Amino acid sequence: MHLTRFTDYSIRVLLFLAVKGEERATIGEIAETFSISRNHLMKVVQELNQKGYLTAIRGKKGGLMLGRPPESITLGDLVRDTEHEMALVECFRDDNACIITPSCRLQPILNEALSAFLAVLDGYTLADLLEGHTSQLSRLMRIPTVPVND
Amino acid sequence: MHLTRFTDYSIRVLLFLAVKGEERATIGEIAETFSISRNHLMKVVQELNQKGYLTAIRGKKGGLMLGRPPESITLGDLVRDTEHEMALVECFRDDNACIITPSCRLQPILNEALSAFLAVLDGYTLADLLEGHTSQLSRLMRIPTVPVND
Numbered sequence: 001m002h003l004t005r006f007t008d009y010s011i012r013v014l015l016f017l018a019v020k021g022e023e024r025a026t027i028g029e030i031a032e033t034f035s036i037s038r039n040h041l042m043k044v045v046q047e048l049n050q051k052g053y054l055t056a057i058r059g060k061k062g063g064l065m066l067g068r069p070p071e072s073i074t075l076g077d078l079v080r081d082t083e084h085e086m087a088l089v090e091c092f093r094d095d096n097a098c099i100i101t102p103s104c105r106l107q108p109i110l111n112e113a114l115s116a117f118l119a120v121l122d123g124y125t126l127a128d129l130l131e132g133h134t135s136q137l138s139r140l141m142r143i144p145t146v147p148v149n150d
Numbered sequence: 151m152h153l154t155r156f157t158d159y160s161i162r163v164l165l166f167l168a169v170k171g172e173e174r175a176t177i178g179e180i181a182e183t184f185s186i187s188r189n190h191l192m193k194v195v196q197e198l199n200q201k202g203y204l205t206a207i208r209g210k211k212g213g214l215m216l217g218r219p220p221e222s223i224t225l226g227d228l229v230r231d232t233e234h235e236m237a238l239v240e241c242f243r244d245d246n247a248c249i250i251t252p253s254c255r256l257q258p259i260l261n262e263a264l265s266a267f268l269a270v271l272d273g274y275t276l277a278d279l280l281e282g283h284t285s286q287l288s289r290l291m292r293i294p295t296v297p298v299n300d
Contacts, residue, residue, distance in 0.1 A: 001153055001233050001264075008239040011256060012248070035247060050263050073257065089158040097185060098162070103286035105279050106161060109225065113270035114151075120263035129255050136253035 007082040009036060009044045010053075011129075014078070018070045018126055019053060019137050024063025033141050051081055070130065076122030088114060157232040159186060159194045160203075161279075164228070167204060168220045168276055169287050183291050200232055204213025220280065226272030238264060 016030050025047055029144065031038040045064065048054045055067045066073075080086075087093045088110045091101045101107070166180050177195055181188040195214065198204045205217045216223075230236075237243045238260045241251045251257070280287065 001151070001229075001236055001238065003151055003238050004258075005240075011239075015250070015254070029192070033250065079151075086151055088151065088153050089161075090155075099163075100287055100290045101186065103283040103290055104165070105281070105283065109271070109274050109278070110153075113267045116270045117263045117267040120266045121259070124259050128259070131255070133253040134256065137250055140250045140253055147287075 003079065004083055005040070006044060006047075006084070007079055009034075009041060010048055010078065010082045011075075012036075013041065013044055013048060013064075014053060014066065014073065014126055015068075015129055015137070016141060016143075017064060017136060019064045019141055019143055020065075022065075023143075024057065024061070024065055026063055030064075031069055047082070053078070053081075070126035073126040074122050075124045075126070075129075076118045076120075077116065078126075079121055086114065153229065154233055155190070156197075157229055158193060159184075159191060160198055160228065160232045161225075162186075163191065163194055163198060163214075164203060164216065164220075164223065164276055165279055165287070166291060166293075167214060167216045168280055169291055170215075170293055172215075173293075174207065174211070174215055177212055180214075197232070203228070203231075210259060220276035223276040225274045225276070225279075226270075226273050228266045228276075229271055230268065236264065238287070 012034055018026055027041050031041050049056050052067045055065050090096050091098050091107050162184055167175055177191050181191050199206050202217045205215050240246050241248050243256050
């Protein structure tokens, strides 16, 4: 069982932007920090932009910024938005060919388990991922610390 | 997010055996019922046998039978046993290269969500998948109904 790489990278991008705060970031910078493909990140950033999670500002002083405060981004919603297929097994899919589906209780049971999984994530926001760790994350991401009021 | 095909097929095999009850089943019969690859099923059956979920009896009157009563097979344990990798994102894996892992709170939060998912499945057994639906499942699986005491 795993989440897609798309979700994994989406969380990393938003975490990076949250740590950067008011400063704008570039895709190149995020790709380099996490040693991940720039092309893959482009698609992630584009979709996060479309869904309002981040803002891409054009121009010389442009770059990426969080589109909403980290406290308002729940991990449950983020996972629902970035996992394009929540089909736990074949009978959840449109092309399902399992012949016992009409009388099988697996799907409602798995749906109940999935709801419990997402309910836990609904209890956390992007801000919770940072809480008390912003300076360590900033160091690990090699983001220069900007003194307050500087 | 999805479970592996291995888990999906494991559940189908055990459901088939549960519906068959005292009668022995063959891999060919299960493969045909679900229109799935015989080779893939061989591996599934082998592992379910090793783990005691089913018994393979050799010989002319041989075949496959459930290794334990359906009431004693919890779906949580079955998923834990058949999902070979519960690595929700990269930082769960041995080859993790995400540089922020030491200060990132994602892993404990995802572990909490995963526990909630499995806790729901721990509340159900293979018998619950059948409950009240054995005759419909038997018809869908094209298993001839054996009259009681016959």
